[in-house]
Amino acid sequence: MSGETTTVKSVCRMCHGGCGALVELTDGVPTGISGDPENPTSRGYFCIKGKASLDLVSSPDRLRTPLARTGPRGSGSFKPISWDEALDEVARNLRRSMEQFGSESVVFGQGTDRNYQEWVFRLANAIGTPNVVGPAHVCFYPRVMASILTYGGFTFCDYHGDPEVVLLWGSNKVNTHSDGVIGVDLLGALERGSRLVVIDPRRTRTAERATLHLQLKPGTDAALALGLIHLLIAHDWYDEQFVARHTSGFDELERHVRAYDLSTVAGITGLEPSLIETAARMYARASRACIEAGTGVSQSDNAFDTHRAIAALSALSGNLDAPGGDVIWDPMPIEGRRGFPRTDLLSEEQAAKRIGGTAHKVLSMSGWVAPGDLQEAILRDSPYRISSMVVFGSNPLVSHENATATEAALTKLDFLAVADMFMTPTARLADIVLPASSWLERDQIVEFNSYIAARQRVVTVEGARSDEEMILDLARRLDLGHHFYPSLEDALDAKLSGIDLTWQQFKKVGHLPNTRRYRKYATAGFRTRSGRVDLAHRGLEAMGYDAVPVFRPPASTTDELPFVMTSAHNLPFFNTEFRQLPTTSRRYREPHVTIHPRSAAGLAVADGDQVEIYRDPEGAGVVMTVKVSDTVAPDVIVADAGWWYPGEEDIHAATRSSINRITDSGRRDPYMGSSTLRGVPVGLRPVVTAEAEAEKEPEPEETADAEAEGGGGAHGAHSTH
Incomplete structure (x- = not known):
């Protein structure tokens, strides 16, 4: 080892932010990471998520070889297979679904967009399925x-x-x-x-x-x-x-x-x-x-x-x-979110088959399917059979509303493949698991409103591949390679052709600013049919909607459900990600629910106690640790969102604190299918631990003594509790 140290400029994608990153390499191995003061957006800022990036490269929990399921769904029983075997199996099952039930029987799932969203849509459009599901309806x-x-x-x-x-x-x-x-x-x-x-x-x-x-x-x-x-x-x-x-x-x-x-x-x-x-x-x-x-x-x-x-x-x-x-x-003249998905490849006949397209017409216009609509379609085989699903960078069992219906739907599929860096609860349900690379391990063009940037690969983790590389390989196996490119670099060159740069040239440039122009409507009008706002x-x-915006009152609280639940994400995490990384999880080992002091007193709970949040007083809820604070109103609680426990192998134990175990698809936005994840009436009850129960109940011999003494002993036992 020579000890040679180099620094590579890149763009962090631990979240959507796109902060500039300086990655320090020693003999080609990442040894340090910090903010890039020359980045036009972040100007040197770098948060705890960015600092945890190196954890991804070295994590012992990373998936490093494709896996094939050998036991019942959810059992966690898998065997390692080669990449060729894994991709052949995915392609074989997609072909089978299309031949038996039509192209629309294939669904692609995606999480937050890390610049591979356009690739997922391109593959879906090339196959001929209108069904891509993700968090679009409750996000951007x-x-x-x-x-x-x-x-x-x-x-x-x-x-x-x-x-x-x-x-x-x-x-x-x-x-x-x-x-x-x-x-x-x-x-x-x-x-x-x-x-x-x-x-x-x-x-x-x-x-x-x-x-x-x-x-x-x-x-x-x-x-x-x-x-x-x-x-x-x-x-x-x-x-x-x-x-x-x-x-x-x-x-x-x-x-x-x-x-x-x-x-x-x-x-x-x-x-x-x-x-x-x-x-x-x-x-x-x-x-x-x-x-x-x-x-x-x-x-x-x-x-x-x-x-x-x-x-x-x-x-x-x-x-x-x-x-x-x-x-x-x-937008700058690169082939990005607008052109790269190739919506022209999807026929009008196939587009009309989009799940939920008639129920939530505006979401359908954007090309997305709402999870609630997909759950119903799979479970009811209506309007047709959904047979296979391939999920990129998403953990639907935690991130999608109504976890019970999500699990039932995923379990019913004939075939499920999941591409991820870690074994998530959703991946445990898969037939094939594909190990994905982190942002440090892939080349991408990152497109923002104010600039575009080159995020270049700085390290390779053996066994992992980028989502784009997986999609290219699947397209070839499905005889759709002519709709894609011979290599990822060829695709990046094509995306940059509008600004007359190749990928190799753009990497040296690093980033290009987008010129901000104001009042563009003064000469061109607005890009609406009327030319106006x-x-x-x-x-x-x-389309059957209201011409003007309307307000639909939220569901009311009741005596049994007296609190309104909203939710928030912890700073070190991004949606459901990074729970297993030492840097991000150091201060957050368990999820919290914030409760007003007056409400906490009424429930007889304090900081550090556990409560169960429920929708059905007779049913199970989700368990979280109490944080007492006057930052919320007395009738409002704020629950940590996107929580799961990576150390748990059982799916239900892993998701016991996911709030989507108590959300549903009952109240949905009529335009977008957006589910009500915030503003949900709930109840709270203290969780009585086994230790507390043991303290509360006297020993059998003490009970006998208490009865002999006229009950004074029993009173003393409750007083000390």
């Missing part, structure tokens, strides 16, 4: 589709334009670093004088930095958005010139929001009327303002209409595509 796509249908594109906060006011809505951006515009940019804007309004049922650290915190009841965001619109119009705080020149449907929206007066909205949201009015005035009268809406808005049956109302609010205020406002994304949408109306 309610916002994407609401924005596209309202004004023809989706937006990002222009933090570099120094907004005077930022509305951070259902997002804790400083922790989550979402969408390639990470919390560093928000913090920079605040340091330069931007004022922050946080809309969140929790008092987060970000909320504590805000000028205003609107701590509304979970599930009432749509009512608040419509109420803010009402205030802008009623007080003439909207941009009349922009509305007259560039919008349609204003009069209809104005009539609709009259019902959302200040008193009504305050009663629905639980907010003080003066606080709502102050927030509306701050936002509307700011010279530059933007809205950062997160997934907290997307996880209810009001997801799409809430985002539609937020989009309308941006337009009415005159901040749409304006400096310091909500800038419409203008559609505050009332005739197309949605023709």
